[in-house]
Amino acid sequence: MSLKFPSDLIIDVLSYLPVKSLCRFKCVSKSWSVSISHPQFVKLHQARNQRQKFLLVNGASLYHVDPDPSLLHQELSLSYCKVFPIKHDRPFKEEHDHRNFRDCRWVSESSNGLFCTLMIDPPDHDFFVYNPSTRESKKIPNIESEKESYDRMPYTLLGFGYAESINDYKFVKFFTNRKIIQIFSLRNNSWKTIKCDYPLNVGYIRPMHRFPSSKALFYGIPLNGAIHWMVFGIDYDDRQYYRMVAFDLVEEKFKTLPLLYQFSYKVKRVTVLRDRLCFIDWHDRFWIMEEYGEKESLTRISIPKKPYPYKCTWKNIGYLFLDLDDDGWLQRDYDSTIFDGIRNYTVHAYVENLVFPDFH
Template sequence: QIGFHQHFLFQILTLTTSLHSYRHKQTHLPLMNSPPAKSRNLNGAPTALPVLLDELISEILSLLPVKTLMQMKCVCKLWKTIIFDPAFAKLHLQRSPRSTHLLLIQNWSNPNEGLDCSVEPYPVTNLLEIPLRIGRFSPFYTYRDIDAIPVDPHYRLKNLSCWQIVGSCNGLLCLLGGSCATKNHTTWLRLWNPATNTLSEKLAYLTNFCCRFAFGYDISTDSYKAVAFSANKVKVFRFGDNVWRNIECLPVVPFALEATRLNCHPFVYNGVYVSGAINWLAIRNKINYEWKDITVDQFVIVSLDLGTETYRELLPPQGFVEVPPVQPSVTVLMDRLCFSHRTKGTHFVLWTMMEFGVQESWTQFLKISFQNLRIDHGISDSLPYGSQLFLLPLSSCERSNTLIIATNQEGDVFSNQRAILFNWKHNRVEQVTSFYNDILWFFTKEYVESLVSTCPKTTTSTSNTYGVIDG
């Protein structure tokens, strides 16, 4: 149902469109034995009313959510033309509030059928408005329980011939799929817009290239790019050109997921996109190393500018003075680069880079005690890797002073993922439970609904190729 605000806009829109249609007919209505008369203002100059009406219609439409626009595109030809205009998609994205949704990943995997997950764009406001409940055995334990989420077959990655979300940017999801049907291992990428329910064909094929992927937006060329990277090779794929290109190798190798002895975060390895660049956490001058041998000055953030396709190294905040028990995390909060880490047994600390690329702009956002997070103070920093405590910031809502954190408080990082809502104004923590849904919280990503097309514009003559290359 359309809310009062949207209904009011709809009434104005209908009236404006009627005026537009009337002016269009008046302008093009021929008089007997005479050319069409031009509309004039009081001074005798032609009026720009039709143009103004077009702009007004676009302005009103840009204030409506994507779901409503998808319903309204069938109302008249004019609205449909505007809604599918790439320039309008940009305007609508600029007007849309950022990070309004979380992409909840539900696990439906069956040991006999392989990996299978579904994606649910879940409004952050809905999460914060779930009725608060009090624990049965402790009045200090409060939680919000997510009801069973219906599964849309179109939102199951398996039905999209993919198994993983590489990244989310401007309402587009970059999906990764692959096949081992032959002796050659082949991977591909697809662009998916859940809000408009549009999906690209399989693109960016790679054969026998063991790598990880990242995804982001090149502001300088108004294009979307995927990055395939390994320790000694980096490739860039520009959607629209559909060709993989080799670029300079990473100056520092990012944390290796396979090296579990390193206390690396098991789910933070694709890199994060912010301000036109993809960013990874890495260790200087080391490839094979033990966690106990690392020093603070070896930590570095490697940043790849998607416009120039060049690297630079960013240092962690100056307040980061001791090696934490487990790998720190580089994420994005409030459209800013975020660096977060545990201290030894006492706090969870978050820093944000207020001006991207400016070292001096690192600012401590929050320092939350384990007591306020209701985490056991006696947790051991020397637990086995699979039992270590990991905390990953997912999203923050300034209006409600709430930080959403993924955690594995029960000690099993792979099967007991939970979410915490922490109100930093009142130092209040609430658990998020989901009895009916197996949500993979560490894979959750921020998401904004948009009209951005999954078929980016072609920029070179190579657009008809699929970019199938060997690693």
């Protein structure tokens, strides 16, 4: 006599498993495959799995890093950390298995588990949405006249983010000299172009953060349903200024986030730490915006000297493996030397999920 478990119990047990196991279990039966792919299960699984992983980008090669949480804050070697090369399992092989990409020029910060990447294979410049947990990807279709726009625009703000209230991922391009913005909706699988209501009176503007490229393309930081950039500008009276601007993905409008004037011109980089904006100044000091949009809430993060001597590791365009402990101290999770043999990489943190990039 065979035992039959209630389907609700099976779903409940499955929701605690890692993505890698769930991808395998889709082959058990058609009903399991349908259940695991169902949007409600995807949300349930995401709520119950918050373990942080890392994506290493080395040229056109991607590597998954699955850290052992019991070894945090220790001097580690590669043997203590699971590193899964995707070099021979290219995430874009379905569309480009006959081509060798020369470079992965840009990877966005993770937004709800997905990344946006710019893969370079001259003369093409293709953007992809990529889920590192499932290895699934979707090429963002080209927009009409995009080639002309890409070649001729001197400064372009780029960003990719998730808006929970509308359950949609959006990729945006803002051409600063033409005051227009192009928006690709992953849910609708379509582009649209709108006039920009840029909130600053400027004669000239350029973003402060650029990824390595011969083109002047600049990336934003996703948080709270908006994409954020630190910009430097000169107004029509030739006065210089530094501002943080954000593009709301729901209302599709720009807004400014106030920063203390004495602080704004010292910002070197912006990132996200524990779902809060984190600013790094030119002295490598870290500041957290405790209350989103409240400039008075900027708090400098304490850096412990004992028992873990702190060394701020800079690699290409980002700080590696930073986190806050329960007391609000900045801790180093891993030293960069654990990845000997993988040179010139950038690191991006994410929480795994089952979201399909082509989920429209």
